[in-house]
Amino acid sequence: EVSACERLWGGKRALMRQIHASNPAGAPIQQAQGATSLIALARLRLYAAGIQPPADVPASLPLHTLSAARDHLDVLERLGCRTWGDVARLPRGGLARRFGKALREALDMAWGLRPEQHRWLTLPDVFEQKLELPALAEGAPELMWSANRLLAALQIWLRARQRGAVALELQWTLDLKRYNGVDLPPHQSITVRTAEPTQDMAHLRRLMSERLALTQLAAPASWLRLCTLETSPWAGASTSFLPEDNRKGDKLHELVERLSARLGAQQVVVPRAQADHRPEAMQAWQPALKKSAAVPAQQPDSLYPPWLLREPIRLETRDDHPHYGGKLRRLVGPQRFKTGWWDAVEQADHSPSVRDYYIAESPEAGLLWIYCERPFEAHEGKHRHRWYLQGLYA
Numbered sequence: 001e002v003s004a005c006e007r008l009w010g011g012k013r014a015l016m017r018q019i020h021a022s023n024p025a026g027a028p029i030q031q032a033q034g035a036t037s038l039i040a041l042a043r044l045r046l047y048a049a050g051i052q053p054p055a056d057v058p059a060s061l062p063l064h065t066l067s068a069a070r071d072h073l074d075v076l077e078r079l080g081c082r083t084w085g086d087v088a089r090l091p092r093g094g095l096a097r098r099f100g101k102a103l104r105e106a107l108d109m110a111w112g113l114r115p116e117q118h119r120w121l122t123l124p125d126v127f128e129q130k131l132e133l134p135a136l137a138e139g140a141p142e143l144m145w146s147a148n149r150l151l152a153a154l155q156i157w158l159r160a161r162q163r164g165a166v167a168l169e170l171q172w173t174l175d176l177k178r179y180n181g182v183d184l185p186p187h188q189s190i191t192v193r194t195a196e197p198t199q200d201m202a203h204l205r206r207l208m209s210e211r212l213a214l215t216q217l218a219a220p221a222s223w224l225r226l227c228t229l230e231t232s233p234w235a236g237a238s239t240s241f242l243p244e245d246n247r248k249g250d251k252l253h254e255l256v257e258r259l260s261a262r263l264g265a266q267q268v269v270v271p272r273a274q275a276d277h278r279p280e281a282m283q284a285w286q287p288a289l290k291k292s293a294a295v296p297a298q299q300p301d302s303l304y305p306p307w308l309l310r311e312p313i314r315l316e317t318r319d320d321h322p323h324y325g326g327k328l329r330r331l332v333g334p335q336r337f338k339t340g341w342w343d344a345v346e347q348a349d350h351s352p353s354v355r356d357y358y359i360a361e362s363p364e365a366g367l368l369w370i371y372c373e374r375p376f377e378a379h380e381g382k383h384r385h386r387w388y389l390q391g392l393y394a
Contacts, residue, residue: 034058037118038110042066058110059085068106072099084110127157128227136175136220140212143172143221147208150226151201158234164197167229170208172221184218193289194257197232203254210261256288265289278337279308279390303332303359305369305391312388315370322372322387325364333358334372359393367393 002015009015012033020031030047034040034057042065043053054060061084063069063076069087076099081087087095088107096104108114129150137143147170158165171189178184190211192204260268269285315322322328334356355371362368369391 036110036112037116038066038106056085059083059088063087066106066110068103072103075099121160123157123160126228127154128225129153131224131226133222133224136222137172138217138220140209140215140217143170143217143224144205144209144212146224147226148205150224151205151208154204154226154228155199155201158199158231161231162234163231164199164234165204165228165230166194166197166232168192168204168208169227169229170212171225171227172217173223173225174217174219175222176219179219188215188218188221190215191229192261193230195289197234199234200254203257206258207261210258214262260287260289279304280312305367305393307392308369309390309392312371312390315387315389317387320385322360322370324368324370324389325362328360328362328368328370330358330360331367337371357390365392369393 002012006012006015009018016031016033020029030044032040032044032047034043036058039058039061042058042061045065046053046062063082063084063086064073066084069076076087079090081090084107087103088111092104105114109116131146131150133142133146135142137146150170154165154168157163169189169191171187173187174184176184177186190208192207192211194203194207198204256268265287268288270288271283272286274282274284315324315328317323318327335358337355337357354374356374357369357371360368360370368389370387370389373386373388
């Protein structure tokens with residue numbers, strides 16, 4: 001019922017045009033209108049059958065267009081009832097006793113004699129839909145062409161549930177059980193994941209195309225199945241009048257997801273903070289799409305250099321003084337760190353040690369971050385002190 005707000009949309013025709021233009025399915029749809037929902041549904045069924053609705057509505061509407069009368073069409077036709085008006089003229093008491101209250105109530109709703117009652121459409125918590133392929137699919141393009149229909153249905157489900165897709169599974173059924181003497185599994189599937197919840201079907205379509213392009217079908221496929229593995233509440237898109245906030249192009253996480261699907265998850269990595277006191281172990285490279293527990297930010301208690309070397313460089317020592325572009329002059333330090341005993345178990349050639357860190361000045365290289373590696377007391381007499389360069393200051 002939209003009569004109370006039609007003027008806000010510019011009238012009924014303007015509202016219908018806007019509904020037609022914003023069709024999320026991307027497929028042609030048929031539409032009809034009427035004084036009540038039952039009349040609109042009956043007119044739509046006639047349009048779908050290629051029949052022009054009668055002028056006298058609802059009395060002249062064919063009886064088969066009324067859902068409540070479909071179970072009793074044979075009996076009503078033998079009684080000479082062909083239209084809604086024919087049934088409405090029958091005695092109310094006898095009609096209700098013979099065919100039940102639902103038919104009489106539907107006619108009253110159609111004529112506006114009683115308010116319409118609609119059941120709420122309850123969508124499932126998880127989207128899952130199957131589709132039989134029009135022909136056997138032997139490659140990724142054929143699968144993707146049919147998957148577009150499932151993605152259109154997924155978009156409607158996401159908008160209705162106010163959810164954003166995070167992980168999807170596309171599964172196809174193999175038409176053969178055995179190929180070249182090898183038993184085949186009944187299904188093959190791919191999983192598509194996003195860093196943030198999304199309702200953008202164009203982005204999901206690109207990710208799915210990249211994954212399918214890297215997947216080889218074991219046999220022709222006959223069925224497709226799309227289901228959601230993980231969804232999150234959809235917050236909607238925020239808009240702004242400021243031009244710098246309305247940037248064009250792909251978002252960063254969409255680019256990362258597309259590159260991960262194309263090159264492989266292990267090829268697109270990002271640094272992650274690690275809960276470790278050793279400078280070289282405070283971060284590690286992990287796949288960008290891999291979710292990891294957030295490490296609480298820690299305030300460093302020393303002046304860490306902005307450039308940390310990948311591997312410490314052994315420094316030359318003269319008279320127990322380290323040299324790097326000349327003799328180093330220690331300015332700040334020492335700050336003592338103990339290396340992990342667990343590393344010594346894994347690396348037989350490395351003994352647990354203590355590091356004394358200094359900020360030193362080189363005559364040629366400027367400020368450096370160096371440390372002196374001292375063995376534990378048990379190994380004090382076996383190893384000499386060694387100096388290393390681990391970081392540079394700008």
